[in-house]
Amino acid sequence: MNAVTLLKEMETLGAREFRHRLDKMLRNPSRPCRVMLHNKPTFVVLPDGDFLQIMEVIEEIKDSGLWKKTVQKLQKESKKKHPWFWSKEWQKKEREVDQEIKAGRVHRSSSVEEFLKELKA
Secondary structure, eight states, rough: OHHHHHHHHHHEEEEEHHHHHHHHHHHOOSSOOOEEEEEEEEEEEEOOHHHHHHHHHHHHHHHHHHHHHHHHHHHHHHHHHHHTTHHHHHHHHHHHHHHHHHHHHOOOOHHHHHHHHHHHH
């Protein structure tokens, strides 16, 4: 069985069902499953053997050069759909934000109220 077939045959869970079954799944991951949030596959829980199989396929794709071509194609499509994001000005601001995060000059709020208090301070 190849990795694509494995992913297609997985059981798909909603977020609520996943929360209820998480403990059992992590203790005994005998069956792969995808977890869906807002009707989009968000992440996958796999037994070790299946995970290793998928990683091998990914390495083969990377070694063949297909990974790089796919990333480039997706970036090109993104630039067409979101030209404002890829403008020089926006990218400059993105780099500035990355530097602020690396320097630790950010505040994470656990609630809206906390966020608003921080803004007023």
